[in-house]
Amino acid sequence: MLHWQSNFPVTGKISRNLRIGKTRTPAVAFASSSHIHQRSLRYAVLGAGFAGLSVAWHLLEHSHTDLHVCVDVLDEIGVGGGASGVSGGLLHPYSPKVKPLWLAAKCWEETLRLLSIAETNNGVLNQSSNVFIARRKGILRPVVSLKNMSVMNDNAQNSLDSCRIRSINEDAARRLVPDISVPSNLAFYMPDAVNIHPQGYLEALYLACETLAKEMSSVGLGEKEINFHKRSIDHLLELEGEYDAVIVCLGARSTFLPELSGKLPLRTCRGIVAHLHLPDNIREEFLEHSPSILSDAWMAIQNPRNVYLGSTWEWKSCNYSQNVSMEEASKALEELIPKASAVYPNITKWDFNGAKAGLRAMPPLTGNGSLPLLGQIDDLIGQTHKSKFWLFSGLGSRGLLYHAWLGRLMAQAVISCDEDVIPPELRSWRPKLIKKG
The missing domain is CATH 3.30.9.10 (D-Amino Acid Oxidase, subunit A, domain 2)
Incomplete structure (x- = not known):
């Protein structure tokens, strides 16, 4: 059988039991209060594929330097253990399903940026494996x-x-x-x-998240953390109250969650x-x-x-x-x-x-092409008060192109608690879904 995984299938800090009991406050966007360093935000990112690791990176990158931010990435298999790690890795912005062109252009530029960031961490990976990140x-x-x-x-x-x-x-x-x-x-x-090695890229991107967290912690008043937890989630509501926001980036596995089963047009x-x-x-x-x-x-x-x-x-x-x-x-x-x-x-x-x-x-086919699903999903899983729930799914066969820029939008929406940060084309699935409910 093909040896696809590198020598460390689970990267980062691993914890079977998530830490509970940290001080929590509502998420804020780019605040500048003199007391901001006393606040602590906790985010759970479900899934360690293209979507999940892009969201994790951008949650760290766009958080205020004086905030204490903890990002927990949860995946039952490991980094790249789903469809992302097995994808072809052929990256280009052209497809009849990628419309409008502005979407392709923005996604292409941001993916190249994340790719460059991951490549700076490839030296760490090559100590234990001979995996290229990008073949240009x-x-x-x-x-x-x-x-x-x-x-x-x-x-x-x-x-x-x-x-x-x-x-x-x-x-x-x-x-x-x-x-x-x-x-x-x-x-x-x-x-x-570009031809990208998906597994090598994802592992390097997670290492880049760790590096970014350390660098941001060293220059700001607020500590930044990212932790990997090899853990399966059977119900979304088991995370209720534990995090300020939970972002579901499980791809096809999101359809198996009881709270979302039969509710997503995937x-x-x-x-x-x-x-x-x-x-x-x-x-x-x-x-x-x-x-x-x-x-x-x-x-x-x-x-x-x-x-x-x-x-x-x-x-x-x-x-x-x-x-x-x-x-x-x-x-x-x-x-x-x-x-x-x-x-x-x-x-x-x-x-x-x-x-x-x-x-x-x-994803479903729309007048704007086959676009991923982004948005807040509190109304789909029932009334919640302590945690906000978000969805980033439906990357389809173009996940490598889409993931970087849409992960950035998703992170900015979560940080600001403002769904309008996400273009309406990427949220158009929700009104139709609610009418059916």
């Missing part, structure tokens, strides 16, 4: 259909300055990826796109990603400068002789385990290899080296 070789997308061509032509005409799209012919594509097949003699190349989809390795007796490896490949099946290149291939789509699944049986893996390869070989025939020479799976939380 671009992404190549051969045209395989008229619909694909139309979408990419539109994206190319409206591309961001920081992530260009170039149309190239088959000869140019083969200079990037030898032996690639370009059926329509047209491919789109995004040289600024669809679940299990996806399997295969790890392929080129046998030692075969020389036709990817070049060091070769970009990753995006097609009906994507290929995220790890190095010239290792690639992640994905992903399958099993709708309405309730299985969020990363483990994949040999039967599941065999069926996944039967689906993925033909799609991949249509643009890269040599993939049939590669050997299977394991697989992992993730359960995605897919």
